[in-house]
Amino acid sequence: MSNIIKLLPDHVANQIAAGEVVQRPASVVKELLENAIDAEATSIKLVVKDAGKTLIQVIDNGKGMSDIDARLCFDRHATSKIQSADDLFNLHTKGFRGEALASIAAIAHVELKTKTEEAEIGTHVTIEGSKVISQEVAVVPKGTTLSVKNLFYNIPARRNFLKSNPVETRHIIDEFHRVALAHPQVAFKMIHNGSDVFDLPESNVRQRIVNIFGTKSNEKLVPVTEETEIVKVDGFVLKPEFAKKSRGEQFFFVNDRFIKSPYLNHAVVSAFEGLVKDGTHPGYFLYLDVPSKSIDINIHPTKTEIKFDDEHSIYAMLRATIKHSLGQFSIAPVLDFNKDSSFDTPYEYSKKDPVVPTIEVDRTFNPFKEGSTSKPSKVSFKKESTTAWESLYVGLKDDDNPSIEAEPFGEMQVESDEFTGNLFTEEKVHAGQITFQIQNKYIVSAVKSGMMIVHQHLAHQRIMYEELLKNMTVQEAVSQQLLFPVQVTFSKPKIELLETIREQLEHTGFVFSSWEEEEIGINGIPAGVKESNVEGILEQVLSDLEHQVPEAGFSQNDLLAKSLAKSMAIKTGTALEKEEQEHLIHQLFACKEPSVSPDNRPVLVMLNANDLDKKFM
Ligand code: ADP
Numbered sequence: 001m002s003n004i005i006k007l008l009p010d011h012v013a014n015q016i017a018a019g020e021v022v023q024r025p026a027s028v029v030k031e032l033l034e035n036a037i038d039a040e041a042t043s044i045k046l047v048v049k050d051a052g053k054t055l056i057q058v059i060d061n062g063k064g065m066s067d068i069d070a071r072l073c074f075d076r077h078a079t080s081k082i083q084s085a086d087d088l089f090n091l092h093t094k095g096f097r098g099e100a101l102a103s104i105a106a107i108a109h110v111e112l113k114t115k116t117e118e119a120e121i122g123t124h125v126t127i128e129g130s131k132v133i134s135q136e137v138a139v140v141p142k143g144t145t146l147s148v149k150n151l152f153y154n155i156p157a158r159r160n161f162l163k164s165n166p167v168e169t170r171h172i173i174d175e176f177h178r179v180a181l182a183h184p185q186v187a188f189k190m191i192h193n194g195s196d197v198f199d200l201p202e203s204n205v206r207q208r209i210v211n212i213f214g215t216k217s218n219e220k221l222v223p224v225t226e227e228t229e230i231v232k233v234d235g236f237v238l239k240p241e242f243a244k245k246s247r248g249e250q251f252f253f254v255n256d257r258f259i260k261s262p263y264l265n266h267a268v269v270s271a272f273e274g275l276v277k278d279g280t281h282p283g284y285f286l287y288l289d290v291p292s293k294s295i296d297i298n299i300h301p302t303k304t305e306i307k308f309d310d311e312h313s314i315y316a317m318l319r320a321t322i323k324h325s326l327g328q329f330s331i332a333p334v335l336d337f338n339k340d341s342s343f344d345t346p347y348e349y350s351k352k353d354p355v356v357p358t359i360e361v362d363r364t365f366n367p368f369k370e371g372s373t374s375k376p377s378k379v380s381f382k383k384e385s386t387t388a389w390e391s392l393y394v395g396l397k398d399d400d401n402p403s404i405e406a407e408p409f410g411e412m413q414v415e416s417d418e419f420t421g422n423l424f425t426e427e428k429v430h431a432g433q434i435t436f437q438i439q440n441k442y443i444v445s446a447v448k449s450g451m452m453i454v455h456q457h458l459a460h461q462r463i464m465y466e467e468l469l470k471n472m473t474v475q476e477a478v479s480q481q482l483l484f485p486v487q488v489t490f491s492k493p494k495i496e497l498l499e500t501i502r503e504q505l506e507h508t509g510f511v512f513s514s515w516e517e518e519e520i521g522i523n524g525i526p527a528g529v530k531e532s533n534v535e536g537i538l539e540q541v542l543s544d545l546e547h548q549v550p551e552a553g554f555s556q557n558d559l560l561a562k563s564l565a566k567s568m569a570i571k572t573g574t575a576l577e578k579e580e581q582e583h584l585i586h587q588l589f590a591c592k593e594p595s596v597s598p599d600n601r602p603v604l605v606m607l608n609a610n611d612l613d614k615k616f617m
């Protein structure tokens, strides 16, 4: 049999390699920005058109390349950054694999203009699908301009796979943030479709954060700093009350490189334990410096994951340092960090004499949240009532009870109005009715065929979703006037994004009193929304918009209604009064599609008597 193995031609090998390095326009942005940093630029400009699908251009004032290097840099494994394998374990540059430019040139139209300090005249190389088309002299300043046009022009499948412009832009901005935050001493500019998105002067870390995330972020920052033999930590965490539902502002930099590390994230989160609400994520900007020999960066083509020699010590140190900072800046209540503050007695109760055997616990009370006026879910369990369980059984198992047979949501009488529960389980059961709540999460209701278990949060999402959609289409939302306008601040690009759905927001009941670059005033909110939730709701909407804006053809109203419904709906963990439970069930069954949530999750489960019978066989 003849030999069949052949070496792939370079341009094919490069295309394959490109698949690893270049997933989307944002990957190109990352590589080009990092090359500019490695070239010691002090000023870097990023120009993007159509979310990078048409053009990505990076202009730097770094050291530039010679004529020969300007051609060589597009060869695979062409790098000026390492010379031997040993260098791999002592890296001081972002790049070192020498494959970014080769990969990009294999799948786009690329133009390079560059000049070194010493050269009298610069050079201009054009390359398409790995083929050099031309190289000419060019009159250019010192530094490098790399333009990448028509990304994936020769791989239609990849091009079609790209997401909508807002989504791809979001990814680009994320990469831009990461590089800009890692290098505050370098000036950055970003221009998208002709308008300035960011203009960041040389600065320090704090100033850079403020320039990116808006003036208001300054007062949210708590400095963190510590130095040990294995690691030096600097940076900031956000005060616990600014923890967000989305993981937006979480940044680790190791030796000036942005990295992702679920393990170290856990260290930070655990330092915040008891200080932030469940389901929210603390924000942080943490800069770790470790000896470059103690990490391995070469474990992933995009170099965002690294391996530390001594991960456990770094974890412990990070957690302790952050706890210390939170304590020092009086953000934590007590210096005893082993205590879980979520179990602290709310102040209003602490002065009262305890009345045994009633135990009152409010686990949702958050002493650090200003104006936290949302209804505390108080629980009271009285020890003396021990007959309630029995009476509940009596009511429910009574096959002959006509009210159950005839009317699924009717009233049912049981004898006791107290219920025995366990300490800290926050059960809240009212006898005297058919619905009751378990775990502050489900509403159980006896129905003709057996019983129905309704997920309160998903059910309310369905209700809100249908109502919002209706309001948006018929435009007759009920708005709730606020006595004092609420001011909310977001970064400039976020406000711009909100602007695109401003009209729809107004249709749901939002009334805006002012609209500025980084701040909007709100003096009317949709009926049923709590004033204290407004910021969180808008945040959720923004995060949904950024990550899942549908292509034209899908309705933007639908997305907005889903997103608003999600954040407006009664949360799991909320104790509901008897009337509230019943009202929720009635509203649910007035919906067009009561059985599924807007995201297609089941809203209710039916357990019929046969299912139950089987459990007792
Ligand atoms: P790597 O960064 O891993 O070395 P790249 O493919 O990104 O690989 O770049 C190849 C080489 O091209 C670099 O090692 C560097 O010498 C040169 N180069 C790339 N971009 C620039 C730039 N903006 N300024 C100066 N030199 C550059």
Ligand code: MG
Residues within 6 Å of the ligand: 031, 034, 035, 094, 095, 096, 100, 101
């Ligand atoms: Mg590189």
